[in-house]
Every structure is written in structure tokens, then in C-alpha cells.
Amino acid sequence: MEWTRQQRYQSYDQYSAQTLLDLQRQAATDPKQVRYHLHPSSGLLNDPNGFSYFNGLWHLFYQSFPFGATHGVKSWMHTVSEDLVHWRDLGLAVAPDTEFDSHGAYSGSAKAIGNRLFLMYTGNHRTKDWERIPYQLGAWMNKNGQVEKLAQPLFVNPPHFTEHFRDPQLLEQDGHYYALLGAQKTDGKVGTFDLWESTQLEEGWHEVGEVNVGQSDLGYMVECPNYVDVDGRAVMIFCPQGLDQATASYQNIYPNMYLTADSFDMTAPQLVNPDPQMTNLDEGFDVYATQAFNAPDGTAYAVSWVGLPDTTYPTDENNWANVISQVKELHYKNGHLYQTPVKAMADLRHTHRATMFTGTPTMIKEDAGQQFELQVTIEQDQKGRLLLVGDEAQEHGVFLNFDTENGQLVIDRAMAGQPVAEDHGTTRILTIPAHQSLKIDLFVDHSLMEIFVNDGYQVATLRYFADQSHGQVAFLSPTNATGTLWPIKPC
Template identity: 40%
Template structure:
């Protein structure tokens, strides 16, 4: 099926019910539909948007093209939850039908104001020559969940010195003022972040570019996010155009953070350390955070990447969101741990303590979706780890190499291959004597939290349904293992 420009920008209300019904049927026949991750009912999901807490519920919106697994006319789709675990689809939130978002309601964020939830997003438009013109727009959700778009943009022009790549506003409040950072590209095709301020969310003033020491770091910075923890300022963004460097920056596009002093809003100076990738795996992009009533900074990311074909495409859908992660700081590093509410998913529990050498299988350890915590101690083995979703010719490996002190995620034999030109192995350095793998396996994904969130690896995998084995191993030596597994139904 050829995805022409006309098909990609076809509106949902211009589509026959029969086509939507047939697409839904194909999606639901897919063997890789997830059990406990947010995923689209049909079509393509990408960036998480508007992550917020309002009127007793968590609200999470995402970029959505409903008609197929490609990037086309983007809507905002709305899902909500009381506990960050059980999510309810609330339907379309923003439809792209106005002059200021005619070619897509692109990414943005949300904040409560005057008792309502304000959604600030980028309206994407194209002229007859397919030249892009972005607008920054507002939609407002009331107490009843009804969403109304404002009839004109709140920012209609791109500041002088920057290209039309100007998008993804992230808004917050400091004192009596609202602030927004927007991803941008300078005329010399380098990426940056711009700062705006407003007294009321409707009237916005350009304050200038945020000054960092990353003057030449990629050609565009997407999905910026700024927040503060423990008197530190954190700037998250997704730079495009970074070349691979040893084990780093192996994906087509990256997502990471800078930690430094608090952002000087008056001078627009951000004094910071080096850029660090948030996730060391294969499929992670465009994360967004929110501050919740429990005092936590929580992150959700797109479990996917642009410009890559996935095995679910042929079933008419693509991508999901990561599990929510609790963000903290230790030793000038962000730690990411699964939110505690995810314990609600836990079913039958099995605990085993043993010494392993060679390959070791444990009775009743198997499954298609589960949570697993494995702690390796007193290891003299050259390498040790776990094989997940093991089948006759399939396995996904996560391990620690003692000589190099590297964590390795290997999906070479994980099932249906894809994106192989970007490699099938990801690594990162970790200086530790004890290794703890906290793993969530869903039907077509794995998320690995290492040593209580020091590092995280996220990956889509597409094994056969019968590939449900779990094996542990210690090569050229042995290791003590304590492992707990919970089913997730």
C-alpha cells in the first residue's frame, strides 16, 4: 500500500467507516499487541504530550495518526488514569482542522490555570509549495473533560534568526509568570531552545535563546523539557543529527539531559554538565515529564523512533509509550525507576535463590508478560545475565561483562528483525560489584532498570508467541542469584 501525501493527510472524518472497521480488525489480529502499555487503537502513536494531573486524574495525550503506521496528519489522543497503571481511552482531544493546525496538531504540554487544563501545542501547516509554517496554539479542557481550541494562535511568528523548525512547547509556572521553552533551529542549522513568558497563558513574549555550551550539537532540538529537583536545573531534549561515539548515540535520534544550576530566567543562562542519554536501549524518544501531587517528577517516553519500519506496521499500527518512571537525582545523575503503583500489576510470585554456572533454567520461570527482579552477587564469572523470551531460535539477552564493566542488551535473535542497520546490540559502562536487573517484559517490549535506575534500556522485540522461556547464565565462573518473578495478566 502506497502512502501518498493525500493518504497521509486524509482526515478521520473523511474516511469511510468500513475502512476504519477493517483497520481495527487487522490491528486486533496482531500477535504483538501489548498487555499493559499504552498503545494506539489503530495507526501510529508517537510523542507523549500534555502529561499532567488534573481533577484527581493523570492525563496523558499522545501524537496519533489513526489511519496507518506512518507519520501523517497528527491528532492529539487522550488517555487518563487514577493510578498510572490502568489507563482509560478518552478519545480524540485535538483535531487538526483550523488554518493554524491544518497539517497536524504537533507536540506540546499542559498546565492547570484558572481551574482548567490549558494545552499548549504546535500547529503544523504547509503552503501550496509544501513550505512549513508553525504556530503555537492553545486548547482548554474544562472540568467535564470537554476541550475547546482557541480560535487563533498565541504565537504566530518564528523569531528572527531561526527556521520554521520551531515546535513542542513545554510550559511551567514560576512565581506569577508562566514560561515555555520551544525547540528550535538556528539559520545555520544548529539546534537550540527558546524561552517565552506569559502572565496568563494567552499573551506570550519572546525572551530569547537559552544559553548553553552546546552551540553545535545536532541540527534540531525536539521536545525540550525543563524542571528542577534538589536545587538543580534539568534540561531534557531530543537532539537530531548526533553522530555515534563508541557506545553512545547509536540510535537514529537521541534523547538526553543536562544537569546544572537553576536556569537564570532573567539572563537566560543555563550552566550545566555534559549531555547524558536517558535510555541506553533501542527504542526511546521524545520523553516528557510532569510533577504530581505526591511530589514526584514522572517521565513518559515514546517507545519508538521516527523513520524506522516496525514489524507491527503490516498490521496497521505502530508504537507504544514507556511505563511511567519516577525521576530523582543522585551524584549529579538522573535515576529512573518504575513508579511504585506498577506493583498493582503483580500476579503470581515465585522467588528463587541459587548459585549459577553455565546456563541455568528454573522451573516455572516462563511467560509472555511479567515483572522480574534478578540480583547477581559474589560473581567471579566473566559474564552473567538473563535470556528472555527464549524459544527454539529466539532469545533476548541482558548481561554484565566483568572485564569491560559493561551492561549489554542484545536483540540479535529476539525474533522478527528490524532496524538492523542501526545495530542489534546496545552497551553502557557501569562500575559496580553487584548487579540488579529490574525488568518488565510485555508481549513486544522489554524495559530494563539497572541498579535501581542508574541506567535503563528500552527495546521493542517481536518474538513468536511460543518463545516464553527464561534462562540465567554465568560463563567462565559462577554467581549468586536471587530472583523474583511476578506474572502480569
């Protein structure tokens, strides 16, 4: 369906209840729908928002346009969890229903303050001449999940930034509230981070200034900035659109990067002794808009939109698009950021139906289906191919081409099924330690694959759209390897 601007931005009450039910049925019955990851009940899902812990539960909101697989007028949908794995849908939380968010309740964050949760987000407003005015807005959510918006914006973008000024992360330090935003400078149309401060939260906001992160090139826009403390190391996660690939290598249409530093000085404001080089947060094809926060015990968690701006996917034809990654626990050790599945992911395993293998296996499982976890250790100094979601002829599927002698892992989705974003390549190449064994923990969910390499030293996430009858997992030549495959329970 080709959407006109008017259709994409008409109010939700222009759609009938039956229309929404039909869309939800279509999404639910799509064979390529994921089963143990968060997904839209209908329409489009994008950025995770408001990731937080409040009132004894984990809260995660996400951007939603429920009426089709297009970027229409956005709202926030609300989910809660007791374990960061099983999520319960609480429905619409922030609707685009005021002057200040009339054309979309855009991305933002949440923070527990007292006995309420404060939501801070960008309101997208368009004038009759289609001029965009971004407002930074606030709302309170009580323990019953009721949301009350503040009557007036917290602040608007100053003239030295263009209309691209959004995605506030609310932080608190030494009795002060801070808002970290992504922005585009009016001068030169280049990307930057901007920091604001208030002691009163609901009012009194003023600009501290642009954050010096030690990088001269941040593309033409910074989106979705997130600061977290990871085991005493300052970590800045962000999406620099239009980044020069000579500055940092990436293949996706837009990258999701991170920097680490000794600390984040919010008064300067600057990262203190930051990395000289940005690093891809995910080495795969489809991760963007990652949101991270520190839990009350200090542990850092992150979750991502598995989808990309300006990219279409085969499920668009069934009027739903995109999913949310599993939550990852972040750690910093030996000078590197690690991402690992949260402990409760192991509860999804059908342990009594596990397939274990060792020695020099070829066929691991002929009918693994497309809902499983595979842990495998491939011994050093070997070259070969691991087929996932493959057909009987072993010609179609996702291929992991490994070389533990020279230190390379290639993820190839060219023959998986329906193509995706081929202009940006069908393979991703990871550098791994040479002459060492390779550990992989891999999760498959019908059209989503998440690959954790060497205990989370690297992560690669991808969408794939295979024939759902293809379920073979096999090495294409005898390989010294040990591992276990578990079918996974749906959430």
C-alpha cells in the same frame, strides 16, 4: 502500503467508520500487541503530550494518526489514570480541524490553571506550495473533557528560526508564563532551545531568547525540550537530532539526552552551572520524545515514546505502530539522575504465581511467556548470559550478557526474532560497577522490554518481535543469583 502525501494528509472524515473499526480489530488481535502499556487502538502513535495532573486525575495525551502505521495528519488522543499505570482511553481530544493546525496538531504540553487545563501545542500548517508554517496554539479543556481552541495563534516563529520551531513546554514562575521550544536557527541550520514569556497566557507573548545550556553542539534541530526540577536539581530533557557522536555517544538514529544544572534562570535565559556533558536518558534502542513534568507535590515524572522517527517496525504490517513507556519517577542523588517504576506497577504482579530462585540457577522458568516482571540480583565477579523470551534450543531470544567482574552489561536483540533497525546495531553496551553485584528489574510485554539497572541508575528500553511461543527465561550457565519472576496482569 505505500502512502502518498495526499492520502497521509486527507481529512479524517474521508475514512469510513467501518475502516476504523477494521483497523482497531487488526491492532487488538495482533499477538505482538502490548497488554499493560499504552498503545494505539489503531494506526500510529508517537510523542506523549500534555502530561499533567488535573481535576484529581493524571492526564496523558499522545500524537496519533489512527488510519495506518505512517506519519499522517496528527491529532491528540486523550487518556486518564488514577495511579499512573491503569489508563482509560477518552478518545480524540485535539483534532487537526482549523487553518492553523490543518496538517497536524503537533506536540505540546498541558498545565492546570484554575479549574481548567490549558493545552499548548504546535499547529502544523502547509501552504498550497507545501511551505510549512508552525503556529504555537492554545486551547482550554474543562472538567468534562471538552476542548475549546483559542481563535488565534499565541505566536509564530521569528525570522531567525526556520520552519522547525515546535514542541512548547508551558511553564510558570513568579507570575509569569514561559514556553520552552525546540528550534532550528536560520543561520547555520543548527539546533537550539528558545524561551518565550507572557503574563497574560492567551496573548502578549514575546521572545526572551535562546537558552544557553552550556553546549556548543546541539545537532541540526532540538526536539521535545522539557525542564523539570528533580530533588532541587534542574534537569533538561531533549532530543538533539543530528548530534555529532563525538559530542555525545549514541547509536540510535536520534538520541534522547539530558543535562542537569544548579538551576534554570529564565530571565537570562540559561542553565546555571550545567553538566559539561550530555547523557543518554535511556541506554536502549527505541526511546524518544520523553515528556516530563512536576506533579503538584513536586515529584518529577517522565514518560516516553517507544519508537523512533524514520524507523519501521514489524507491526507496521498490521497497521499499528509504537507504544508508550511506563511512567518513571525521577530522582537525583549522588550526582546522578535515577529513573524508577512508579509504585503502582507492583500492583500488576500475580503475586500468588511468583517464581522465586536462589543459589546457582540455570532454568528460571520454561514457560514464562511474554508478560512478566523479573527482579534478579547477580553476584559480583561473574560472567554469563541471561536468556529472555527464549526458545527451547536457547538459540533465539533477547540475551543479557553480563560481566560483573569487569563491569559490563550487553543487551543483544540480534536473535530475538524479526529484525529492527539493524543499521543502528543489534547490541547496546552499558558500563556497570566492576566487582559489584548487578541488580536488574525487567518488564516484558509481548514486544516491549524495559530494563532498570541498579535501582534505576540506568534504564534500557527496546522493542523486540519474537515468536510468541518463545517464553523461556534461563541463565545459560550456573550463576550465583537471587530473584523473583511474576506474571503480569493486563491493564
